[in-house]
Amino acid sequence: MGKKVLVVDDDPDVRLFNVTVLEEHGYTPLVATNGEEGKNLARQEKPDLVILDVLMPRESGIRLYRELKTDRTLKHIPVIMLSGIAEKSFLRSQKVLAEFGDKEVPEPEAYLEKPVEAEELAATIQKVLG
Amino acid sequence: MNDGPMNKLLLVDDEPDILRVLSISLKADGYDVRTAPGGEEALAIFSTERPDIVITDIKMPGMNGIEVLREVKKIDQETEVIIITGHGDIDAAIEALKYGASDFINKPVRDEALSIALKRAREKIDIKQQLKEYTVGLEHRITAATREVRRKSNFQSKLILSSNDGIVATDKDLSVVIYNPGAECIFGYAARDVIERMRLKDLFTSNITHLFMSAMDADNGAKEIPWQETMVLDCKGESIPVRFSGSVLHEKGRKMGSVAFFQDLREIKRLERELLKAERLAAVGQTVAGLSHGLKNILHGLKGGSYLVDLGIKKNDTKKLKSGWDMIKRNIGRTSELVLDLLTYCKEREPELEDCSPNGIANDVCELMLQKARENQVDIVKDFDPSIGMVSMDPRTLHSALLNLMTNAIDACLFDKETDKSWQVVLKTIREDEKSLRFDVADNGAGMSEEVKEKLFTSFFSTKGHRGTGLGLMVTRKLVEEQGGQISVTSKPDIGTTFTIRLPLRAPEQQ
Numbered sequence: 001m002g003k004k005v006l007v008v009d010d011d012p013d014v015r016l017f018n019v020t021v022l023e024e025h026g027y028t029p030l031v032a033t034n035g036e037e038g039k040n041l042a043r044q045e046k047p048d049l050v051i052l053d054v055l056m057p058r059e060s061g062i063r064l065y066r067e068l069k070t071d072r073t074l075k076h077i078p079v080i081m082l083s084g085i086a087e088k089s090f091l092r093s094q095k096v097l098a099e100f101g102d103k104e105v106p107e108p109e110a111y112l113e114k115p116v117e118a119e120e121l122a123a124t125i126q127k128v129l130g
Numbered sequence: 131m132n133d134g135p136m137n138k139l140l141l142v143d144d145e146p147d148i149l150r151v152l153s154i155s156l157k158a159d160g161y162d163v164r165t166a167p168g169g170e171e172a173l174a175i176f177s178t179e180r181p182d183i184v185i186t187d188i189k190m191p192g193m194n195g196i197e198v199l200r201e202v203k204k205i206d207q208e209t210e211v212i213i214i215t216g217h218g219d220i221d222a223a224i225e226a227l228k229y230g231a232s233d234f235i236n237k238p239v240r241d242e243a244l245s246i247a248l249k250r251a252r253e254k255i256d257i258k259q260q261l262k263e264y265t266v267g268l269e270h271r272i273t274a275a276t277r278e279v280r281r282k283s284n285f286q287s288k289l290i291l292s293s294n295d296g297i298v299a300t301d302k303d304l305s306v307v308i309y310n311p312g313a314e315c316i317f318g319y320a321a322r323d324v325i326e327r328m329r330l331k332d333l334f335t336s337n338i339t340h341l342f343m344s345a346m347d348a349d350n351g352a353k354e355i356p357w358q359e360t361m362v363l364d365c366k367g368e369s370i371p372v373r374f375s376g377s378v379l380h381e382k383g384r385k386m387g388s389v390a391f392f393q394d395l396r397e398i399k400r401l402e403r404e405l406l407k408a409e410r411l412a413a414v415g416q417t418v419a420g421l422s423h424g425l426k427n428i429l430h431g432l433k434g435g436s437y438l439v440d441l442g443i444k445k446n447d448t449k450k451l452k453s454g455w456d457m458i459k460r461n462i463g464r465t466s467e468l469v470l471d472l473l474t475y476c477k478e479r480e481p482e483l484e485d486c487s488p489n490g491i492a493n494d495v496c497e498l499m500l501q502k503a504r505e506n507q508v509d510i511v512k513d514f515d516p517s518i519g520m521v522s523m524d525p526r527t528l529h530s531a532l533l534n535l536m537t538n539a540i541d542a543c544l545f546d547k548e549t550d551k552s553w554q555v556v557l558k559t560i561r562e563d564e565k566s567l568r569f570d571v572a573d574n575g576a577g578m579s580e581e582v583k584e585k586l587f588t589s590f591f592s593t594k595g596h597r598g599t600g601l602g603l604m605v606t607r608k609l610v611e612e613q614g615g616q617i618s619v620t621s622k623p624d625i626g627t628t629f630t631i632r633l634p635l636r637a638p639e640q641q
Contacts, residue, residue, distance in 0.1 A: 011427060013457045017434030020441065020450070084426035114430035118437045 002027040003129060006047040008038035008064065014082070014114075018051055021118050025125070035064040042074055049129055052108075054083035054090055062093060069105040078109040078128045082121075087111040137252060138162045138179060142172040142186035142198060143214070148239070152185075155241055159248075169193020173201050176209075183251050185212045185235075185244075188222050196222070199229050208258060210251040214239060296372075296392035302385050304330040304342065316372060316394050318365035330388070335362055336563035338374065342388050345378045353378040355390075361634070362392065363565050369614045369634045371395040403611070424468060431461035474530075474605050481524035481613045485638040488567060489514045491525055492559050495532040499540060503555065508543045508573075510536075513558040518567065522636040527609045528569075531617075532557070534606045535571040535629045542575030542627055567635045574626040583621055 005027045007018045015031055022029040030045055032038035042050060050068065054061040065081070068074045081090060091107065098104045109128045112121065139161045143149045146167065153163045164179055166172035170193055172186065184202055188195035199211045210232040215222055223234050232254060233247040290297050296313035300306050309324045317324075317333060324333065331339045341355050355376040361369045376390040438454025441447065496510050503510050536555065543553035551574065558570040610617045614634045621627035 011431070013431040013434055013460065014427075016453060016457065017430070017437060020434075020438055024441065084422070084424070084430070114426040115433045116430065117433065 003048040004028050004030055004045060005049045005051060005125065006030045006032065006038065006041055006045065007051045008032045008035065008061065009051075009053040009082070010034060011053070014053065017118075018082070018121070021121050022125070024118075025122050027125070035061060038064050039067055042068060042077065043071075046073075047077060049125065050077055050079045051082055051125075052079055054081060054085045062090070062097075065108065066097070066103075066105055070103055080110040080112060080124055080128060081108045082112045082114065082116065084114045086113060137183060137255070138164070138181040139183045139185065139248075140164045140166060140172060140175055140179065140181040142166045142169070142184065142190070142195070144168055144187065144190045148187075152239060152244070155244070156248075159245065161248075169195075169198045169201075172198050176202055176205065180206065181209070182255055183210045183212065183248065185214065187214045188219065188226070189216065196225055196229065199226060199231055203230050208255075210254055212247050212251060294393075296394070297389065298330075298333065298392070299379070299387060299389040300330050300342075301387040302346075304346070304388065306330065306333065307387065308389070312394075313392065316362065316364065316370055316392050334390070335360070335565045337566075338362070338376075338390070342376060342378075342390070345376070346385060346388060353380070359395065361566065367636070369565070371399045406611075424464075428461045428464050428468070431457055431464070435461060471602065471605055474609075481527060483522045483524055483636070483639075485520050485522055485640055486525040486528075487520055488518050488523070488528060488569075489516075489559055491528050492532060492557055492569065495529060495536055496557055498533065499536045499555075502537075503540055506540060506544050506553075508540050508553040508555055511554055511556040513556055515559050515561050518559055518561045520638040521567065522638050523633060524613055527613050528633070531606045531609055531631055532569060532571070534602045535569075535631070538602065538629070539571050539573035539575065539627070542573045542577070544575070546576040546624075548624070561635065562632070563635075565635055567633050569631045569633075570628055571630075572626065572628040577623040577625050577627055578619075578621040579623055583619060 002025075005022050007015055007022070007029055009015050009018065010033055012033075015033070019029040019031060030041055030047055032041045038050070038052070041047075052061045052065060061081070061083070065079060068077065068079060081087075083090065090111065094105065094107075110124045112124060139156060141149060141153055141156065141163055142165075143152070144167055149165050149167065153165050156163050162181075164175050164181060166175050168190055169186075172184070173193075176184065184198070186195040186198045195213055199213065202209050202211055207230075211230070212233045212235060213223070213226045213231045214235050214237060215226075216237050226234070232251050235243050235247050290308060290310045293310060293312050296316040297308060297310045298306060298313050299308035305326065306324050306328050307326065309319075309321050311321075313324075314321055319328070319333070330342055334342075338360065345353055345355055355374075357373055357375040360372060360374050362372050362374075364370050372395055373393040374390065376388060378388050379386045435454045435457035438450050438457060440454075442449070442451025442454055492514060493512065496512055499510060536557065539555040543551075543555065546553065554574050556570070556572045558572070560568040560570070562568045607617050610631055610633065616632045618630050619627065620630075
């Protein structure tokens, strides 16, 4: 059994792509289609890595990211953000939230902007998991 | 006996003795007495002295008493003339009466009879005087009141004439009595064709007429119709946007009629449209930024698809090959959707009217949505008004607007957090009146917060994550407004959302 990687994305195409890349490189993918499902699955399965989209309906990826990084039992799990949003926009949103009194959270272990090549994704996963 | 002001009296008789005796007696009673021995002398004295009372013998040489009576009455109708007649001279008495004599005394003249006749004459004079004073006072008051009324009504009619607002007033039977130039500008009919020729229902749309009818009927209910935005139709059948208010007119608790005020919103709407256009261009600018997110997702899908296809070919894995190819096709679909939405949104387009059946179009849209609805356990309920037949409208507008709203409604059920609801989307068509069609798309899905509701039509905005272009409702609003229609929304989080489209109802060109 390879390492468990949780994929959280509302786009079925992205999920299928991520899952295929993960399977091709020997990981065990877990799939959630929204933030809430992602949080529950993270608590339940304690994955080795989370790949997260920034914009999703219902619970946004931004919120899930903050929840993961402030949960005592989950904050050690590395996160790769995979999004159509530019990295600097995401980082700015984090700074703004921090200024408004939210807890400061560390930057994600990696940030990938869509579209991403399979090789680049695989390489990033490998690098983050060490 | 005589306690009033002194009356001037002219005594006429051809017998000097009678003249003398009577004048002594009358002077003693306090009258200012003049005497004349005959008719001609009497008239000469009358003209200069103008006595209030004339007492004349009827039988005199020359001018007789009847002639004196007639001449005196010619000069002054008000003079009291008492005739002295011979005993039993009924014919003369009747003739005297005809010419307006006040009284008769028979010869020989007795003091008592004379004083009674005089008293009556004096009373008549007094009453006449009072009446005259009263009449004069009344005339003054009427003149003053008329002047005031005229001044006020001049002021009011000037106010009505010069008002920019359209003012239409009716009597209690709702027949038009006032229709000012402002109203002419809005409705297009000339005042002469409307005033006392048209009734309220001929001029107003049925929903405005209905408001007035119920206001007129209400005994204790709303007699004021508050300001509201609505549409009226002008003489050519064009929809004119107006602000409108009205009230029932009362006088002493009785209903006198009604008055309606209209403010022409065409200029405001035109400015709004221009603003909207400017906003739209700005939105397209924002869209480019927002779009890049959508485009990145699509590109990602295309890359992902080709990765799967490559993998499928390499490993001879048909399943991967197929899912990769599906992914590519899906993203090509998303690309064309996005591009078409953008094009529709940016292009100015004149609606192309043709005869079509709104219920038929609504039905087509329901059929199209059926599969998607079934896949997601959403029931589609059709509630079509059978009184809607063929109309003249742009069928493409209605089709794409309803398709957009129905898609949104099903998505709203999909995004609903509750899982044990039985979801339902109702498409309802209503013929609101002879001038407006209404389409309601109601779902019992997720509903919207105020914040989302505000952003709905105005900016590039989507709650649908990867699936939304953020253009659907903007395009729908643009299409509906191009047809002179309106779109509105009510929504409650977790309860559901209802979108309402109103389109002007035009009769089909071919009957």
